[in-house]
Amino acid sequence: MEPVEVVDPAGFAGEPDGIERLWTPHRMAYIQGEGKPADPSDAHQCPFCAAPERSDEDALIVHRGAAAFVILNLFPYNSGHLLVCPYRHVADYTDLTEAEVLEVAELTRTAMRVIREVSGPAGFNLGMNQGAVAGAGIAAHLHQHVVPRWEGDANFLPIIGRTKALPILLSDTRAAYAAAWPTEAA
Template identity: 50%
Template sequence: MSSEAGAGSSAGPDGPWGRPAVGFEGFDRLWTPHRMAYITDEGPREDGCPFCRMQQRPDDETLVVARGEHVYAVLNLHPYNPGHLMVVTNRHVGELDELSDAEAHELTAMTQQAVRVLKRVSGPAAFNVGLNLGAVAGGSLSQHLHQHVVPRWMGDSNYITVTGSTKVMPQLLADTRDLLAKAWNA
């Protein structure tokens, strides 16, 4: 994973341009050029926003778990843990203070439902719930408001995460989506 050549190969002790092959502070780098669109001008705009586009496609294709009038719940394509959901506004809006009262209410209500469903289906010990408002705050898709719901378990950071800087996901996203979608209205 430390080489720009990709897929875990190493070009020897030196990486590109004679720099060390090992990344910043000893971490290997995982190259994800497909995510560059999220941080450049070609990235998320209303016409090119992945959250806007997924509203036009079937839920099982886009990993949408549930829909409301103003928001929907979708699995994160780059999850921190199994079941990592996002509650996303239908309207292309990036600021919390720009939501209507109805949108803000439904964002909170669907987040509560996501927590209830994940508790019932997965039994996590805790949750991280929150918004990254603006790119500097960590929002790679900050132009379209979305709230993260991340289930947490005791010891969910194991040796592979600590020593290998790799996250092990025990379930395919499509299977997680089906499980949560079935449990959503139960």
């Protein structure tokens, strides 16, 4: 990639230093807490409760099941990062019904198969952050993370630069995963 010369007539940009910068202004919404409920116990403020009320394309929903749905993470750890959420506004895994546990597990397995077919990752991180202290951004509504991983995806950018480069638009990822989702799956 050829360096781009920045013309700064006012002199505010400083001296050229040869460092490339990736600007990720979309992350500011996450940093500032946009979309987080002011009252975590209020399901009317919850983005996971609001998503099923919207179209799949607008909400980035990949698949709707009977007790749970699969949605792209709006602030992904990696390209293709999916969330499996029960429709019911419940915070703790131990409070899920047997039907919800079964469907969250089955949708997680199907999500892994679909991601493998479409994106070809080398592995996955799966997990639930239970409670804000454990890292849950929306602690009041349980969600299972399905994060595809590739060799070298944890390079210097996220570690040193606190930046993640995502090579595909969320809407394009949703469309590809939705098209590949098996129709007979839960």
